[in-house]
Amino acid sequence: MRLRANDTKFSFLHAVCPLNLFAMSEPIPPPPETRVLLRTQGEWLLVELQGAWRIIETRPSWLALLAGREPAQVKLVWGRLDDWDSALLLFVFEVRQWCHAKKVICDLSALPEALQKLLRQLVVVNETAMPSDRSRDFLTMVGLAAQDLWAKTKDIATFVGECVISATNLAKRPHKFRWRDCLDEMQQCGAMALPIVGLISLLVGVIMAYQSAVLMRQFGADIYVADAVGLVMVREMGAMMTAIILAGRTGAAFAATLGNMKAGEEIDALQTLGIRPVDFLVMPRIVALGVMMPLLALYSNALGIFGGMLVSRGVLDIPPAAYWVQTLTAIDLSDISTGLIKASAFGVLVGLAGCHRGLRAERSAAGVGRATTSAVVTGLLLIIVSDAIFAVMFNILGW
Amino acid sequence: MNTTDHSLPAIDVADLACGYSGQVLIKDITFQVKRGEIFFVIGGSGCGKSTLLRHLVGLNAPIAGTVKFFGECFNTATSDRQREMLKRIGVLYQGGALWSSLSLLENVMLPLEEYTPLDAAERAELACMKLAQVGLSGYDSYYPSEISGGMKKRAGLARALALDPAIVFFDEPSAGLDPLTSRRLDELIVNLRDLLGMTCVVVSHELASIFAIADRVIMLDKQAKGIIAEGDPRVLLTESKDARVREFLGRGEDAQTAARQNQPSP
Numbered sequence: 001m002r003l004r005a006n007d008t009k010f011s012f013l014h015a016v017c018p019l020n021l022f023a024m025s026e027p028i029p030p031p032p033e034t035r036v037l038l039r040t041q042g043e044w045l046l047v048e049l050q051g052a053w054r055i056i057e058t059r060p061s062w063l064a065l066l067a068g069r070e071p072a073q074v075k076l077v078w079g080r081l082d083d084w085d086s087a088l089l090l091f092v093f094e095v096r097q098w099c100h101a102k103k104v105i106c107d108l109s110a111l112p113e114a115l116q117k118l119l120r121q122l123v124v125v126n127e128t129a130m131p132s133d134r135s136r137d138f139l140t141m142v143g144l145a146a147q148d149l150w151a152k153t154k155d156i157a158t159f160v161g162e163c164v165i166s167a168t169n170l171a172k173r174p175h176k177f178r179w180r181d182c183l184d185e186m187q188q189c190g191a192m193a194l195p196i197v198g199l200i201s202l203l204v205g206v207i208m209a210y211q212s213a214v215l216m217r218q219f220g221a222d223i224y225v226a227d228a229v230g231l232v233m234v235r236e237m238g239a240m241m242t243a244i245i246l247a248g249r250t251g252a253a254f255a256a257t258l259g260n261m262k263a264g265e266e267i268d269a270l271q272t273l274g275i276r277p278v279d280f281l282v283m284p285r286i287v288a289l290g291v292m293m294p295l296l297a298l299y300s301n302a303l304g305i306f307g308g309m310l311v312s313r314g315v316l317d318i319p320p321a322a323y324w325v326q327t328l329t330a331i332d333l334s335d336i337s338t339g340l341i342k343a344s345a346f347g348v349l350v351g352l353a354g355c356h357r358g359l360r361a362e363r364s365a366a367g368v369g370r371a372t373t374s375a376v377v378t379g380l381l382l383i384i385v386s387d388a389i390f391a392v393m394f395n396i397l398g399w
Numbered sequence: 400m401n402t403t404d405h406s407l408p409a410i411d412v413a414d415l416a417c418g419y420s421g422q423v424l425i426k427d428i429t430f431q432v433k434r435g436e437i438f439f440v441i442g443g444s445g446c447g448k449s450t451l452l453r454h455l456v457g458l459n460a461p462i463a464g465t466v467k468f469f470g471e472c473f474n475t476a477t478s479d480r481q482r483e484m485l486k487r488i489g490v491l492y493q494g495g496a497l498w499s500s501l502s503l504l505e506n507v508m509l510p511l512e513e514y515t516p517l518d519a520a521e522r523a524e525l526a527c528m529k530l531a532q533v534g535l536s537g538y539d540s541y542y543p544s545e546i547s548g549g550m551k552k553r554a555g556l557a558r559a560l561a562l563d564p565a566i567v568f569f570d571e572p573s574a575g576l577d578p579l580t581s582r583r584l585d586e587l588i589v590n591l592r593d594l595l596g597m598t599c600v601v602v603s604h605e606l607a608s609i610f611a612i613a614d615r616v617i618m619l620d621k622q623a624k625g626i627i628a629e630g631d632p633r634v635l636l637t638e639s640k641d642a643r644v645r646e647f648l649g650r651g652e653d654a655q656t657a658a659r660q661n662q663p664s665p
Binding site: 181260261264265266268269270271272273274275276 | 453456457458481482483485486488490492493494496497498499500509510513514555558
C-alpha cells in the first residue's frame with residue numbers, strides 16, 4: 001500500500017505538457033513522505049526505504065507514518081535508494097527502538113551490511129552513554145564552598161606574605177631589583193595614562209562646580225564653590241578617580257600579561273631557573289604603580305581645580321584669581337598629603353590584585369579573560385574598602 | 400648536590416607519587432638515571448609524562464616519595480636550597496617558554512645576569528655563543544613573537560644551557576617540529592652529552608627520536624598508573640614481556656605476534 005501516489009501526478013504533468021517544459025528545470029525533490037513505502041504482507045508490515053536521505057533535510061517520522069497502525073511484525077526493505085547518510089540511520093534506529101518498546105519483531109536482515117554496522121555502533125552508544133549525575137546536595141555544596149573560601153584566603157595571605165618577603169629582600173639588595181622593567185611599567189601606567197586621567201579629572205571638577213554652584217547661589221555664597229571643589233578633589237576624588245582608571249587600565253593589563261605568561265609556561269621557566277616570579281614580575285609592577293599613582297593623583301587634583309575654575313568663571317563670574325586665593329585658603333598640606341597617602345595605597349592594592357589574579361590564572365585563553373575581569377573587580381573592591389578604612393582612620397587622627 | 404662524586408647517579412627517584420590537588424595520577428615511580436645518559440620517559444597521551452617532569456623539577460610538590468639529584472634530596476629541601484640546586488638543572492619547555500618581553504639574547508643572558516659574576520660584555524658573548532650552538536646566530540635581537548616555533552624551541556634550549564647545567568630536562572622536544580628539525584635537535588642532544596657530559600631526560604613519544612638517541616627508557620601507562628617497562632628501547636621492542644610496550648614501540652604492530660604468525664606451522 002502506498003501512502004501517497006505522487007508518481008501518478010508526475011505522469012499526468014508529462015501528459016499535459018508534451019513539449020516537456022519541465023525537463024530543463026531543476027528536478028523537483030520528492031516530498032519527504034515518498035521516501036518510505038509501507039505495505040502489508042500477511043502478518044508483516046514491509047517498510048521500503050527509497051529516495052535520497054540527507055541529514056540536512058527533515059526526515060519522515062515513524063510514528064506519523066504508522067498513523068495508529070499496530071503491526072505485529074516489521075521488516076525493513078532496501079528499495080531504490082539514491083543516496084543516504086545518518087538520516088536513514090536515525091530513522092532505522094527509531095523504528096528499531098519503537099519495535100523494541102512495543103515488543104514487536106523487527107527484521108533488519110534485508111538491510112546492507114554497512115548500515116547494520118553503523119546501527120550496531122549507535123545501539124552501543126545509546127546503551128552505554130549514561131548521563132553522569134553532576135548535581136550535588138546542599139550540604140556538599142556548602143562544604144565545597146567553605147573549603148574553596150579557606151583555600152582562597154590562604155592563597156591571598158601567602159601571596160601577600162611572598163610580596164613582603166620579596167620587598168625586604170630587595171630593599172637589602174637593591175641591585176637585584178629589575179629597575180628597567182619598573183621604569184617601563186612606570187611609563188606605561190603613569191605617562192601613558194595622563195590624557196585619560198586629565199580628561200576625567202577636568203570633567204569631574206566641572207561637574208562638581210556645577211552641582212555646588214546651584215546650592216551655593218541660593219545663599220549668595222558663590223565663592224565657596226572653590227572650597228567645595230578643592231577639598232573634595234584633593235581629599236577624595238583625585239585619588240579615587242585615578243585609582244579607578246588605573247584599576248581598569250593597568251590592573252587589567254597586569255593580569256592579562258601575567259596570565260598569558262603563565263599559559264606560555266614563562267612563569268614555570270622562571271621558577272625552574274630558581275628565580276621567584278614575585279621578585280621578577282610582581283615587585284617592579286607594584287612599585288611602579290605605588291610611585292606613579294600619587295603623582296597622577298596630584299595631576300588629577302590640579303585639573304579638577306582647573307575645571308572648577310572654568311565653571312566659576314563662565315557661570316558664576318568669579319575671576320580666576322579670586323577662585324585661586326579662595327582655594328588656597330580652603331586646602332592645606334594635610335589635605336593634600338592624605339590624598340596622596342591614599343593614592344599610593346590604592347596603587348599598591350590595584351597592583352597586588354592584578355598580579356595575583358594573573359599569576360593564579362588558568363592556563364587557557366578563557367582563564368586569562370577571567371583573570372582580567374577578576375583583577376578589575378577585586379581592584380575596585382579593594383579601593384572602596386580601603387577608602388572607607390582611611391576615612392575612619394583620618395577622622396580619628398584628626399588629619 | 401655533589402656533582403664531582405662520580406659514583407652517585409644523576410637522578411634517583413624512589414616511590415614517587417604524582418598528581419594534582421591530592422588526586423594521584425601516577426604512583427610507585429622508581430628509577431635512576433646515570434650520569435651522561437640520554438634517558439627517555441615515554442608513553443601514550445595522557446599517561447602522566449609531563450606531570451612526572453613537572454614534579455621532578457619542583458613545579459609541583461610530589462604526593463609521596465623522593466627525588467634526588469646527585470645524591471641530594473630535592474623535594475624535601477628548603478626552597479632556598481631548591482633554588483640553589485635548580486641552577487644546575489636546565490628545562491626545555493614544550494613551546495620554548497621564552498620571556499616574551501625580552502629579545503633572544505636577553506632571554507639567554509638573564510640566567511647569567513642573575514647568577515654569575517660576569518660583566519655585561521662577557522655575558523653577551525657567552526649568550527651569543529649559546530645561540531650559535533643551537534643554530535640561531537644572527538637572531539640575537541629578535542623577539543620571541545618574531546620567530547617560528549622550531550626556533551623558539553631552540554632558543555629555549557640555548558637558555559636552558561646558559562648556566563651549563565648538569566642535567567637537562569626536555570618536554571616533548573620534537574612536538575610540532577618538521578622531521579628534519581626534529582632530527583637536528585636529536586643530534587644536538589647527543590652532541591651536548593658527548594661534549595659536556597650532560598645528563599639528558601627527555602619526555603617524548605616520538606618513536607624516531609627514541610630509537611635514534613635513547614640509551615634507556617621508562618614507559619608510563621595510564622591504566623597501570625605507573626611504570627610498565629624500563630630498559631633499552633631496541634631490546635624492549637622485541638623482547639618485552641608486556642604486549643602494550645611492544646605495541647607502542649612497534650607503532651601498533653607487535654613484533655612477537657608477527658614473528659609467531661610468520662613461523663611455519665608444524
